[in-house]
Amino acid sequence: MSMHTEIHLDQAELSEVAAAILALEHSDNALVIRTGKRQQLARSDWSQLLQEQCHLTLDARQYSYDENLVLEPWWEISNQPDKANSYAYSTTPQPFHNDNAWFADPAEINFFVMEKQAVSGGEQLIYPVSRLINDLQALDASLFDDLTTIPVTIRKGGDDFQNLTPIITLEDGGRVYWNYYRTVKTDPHVNDMCERFFAFLKQQEGSSSTYSVRCETGDSLAFNDQRLLHARTAFVAHQPRDRVLYQSMWRLPRRNP
Ligand SMILES: [Fe+2]
Structure with a gap:
């Protein structure tokens, strides 16, 4: 006897979800997909929708707890006391960051499934890059200047991948590449800039420029990783x-030049 469960979204619903995901290319807001009282969609159903309806390509690169590069379509983020020195496995607040800051060729779309809230x-917590840029210009112009002009190296694990970039770039609406813990801070100027930006972001938590989203069990969350900072x-x-959250990363369709 078959034990699988099925849920059938109609084509209009699937198309609406796919269009909202693709609109993230130019958006710095988060998209929350509520399942309400429906049964959860399986992760494989979401993968199918992202591939077949949105024409996105999976980027399976993930760093394991011991910082080895592994290929996993869905990455589990869950509280596990034996690994709690890592944010992915702790219950503690996590400061603002991007997930893919250390890749020079990052996947754009982060897609999460809240298996169990x-x-x-x-x-x-979400901080859209347009608001971040406005706030920096208004509140700390010299920090804004440094963040948009001083290149930094961001890396995790060995030297498999790294990203050499200013922390904020301004073309095409702005992008941000930020992981405080994974930015190489041996240069005193870079170190000073990172400390100032970390403190700035801490101060902005809870400001009207940021907003909070709570996913319930079964909900999904998607956003453009480089167009906003997120925290927990x-x-x-x-x-x-x-609490069990699954994350996956997806590339937008390549456009013909
Ligand atoms: Fe994250």
Whole structure:
């Protein structure tokens, strides 16, 4: 006897979701897909939609807990006390960052499935790059100048991949490449800039330029990784894997020149 479950979205719903995902190419807002009281879609169903309806290409590059590069279509982010020194496995707040800052050729679309949300906490905080740029220009013009002109190297793991870039670029609406912990800070000027930007972002948490999204179990979240920063609030967990989030990364269709 077949044990699988099925959920059938009609074609109009699928098309609406696919169009909203593709609109992220030029958007610095997050997209939350609520499943409401429906059964969850399986991750394989989402992969199929992203590939077949959106024509996105999977980027399976992920760094394991011990910082080896592995290829996994879906990456599990969950509280696991034995690995809790890493944000991916902790219950602690995580400061603003991008997921793909260390790739020079990053996938654009991050797609998450909230397999199991925590009983409380675990919200995502979003800081769209357009608001970030406006706030920096208004509040700290010299920091803005440094962030848009000083190249930094961002890397994780060995030397497999790294990204040499200013932290903020302004073409095409702006992009941001930020991971405080993975930016090489041996140069004192770079170190000073990173400390100032980290403090700036901490101060901006909860400002009206940022917003909070709480995914419930079964919901999905998608955004353009380089067009916003995201953070996470702390959450309550009593058992390992009381909160389980899956992440995958997708490239937009290549345009003909
Ligand atoms: Fe992240």
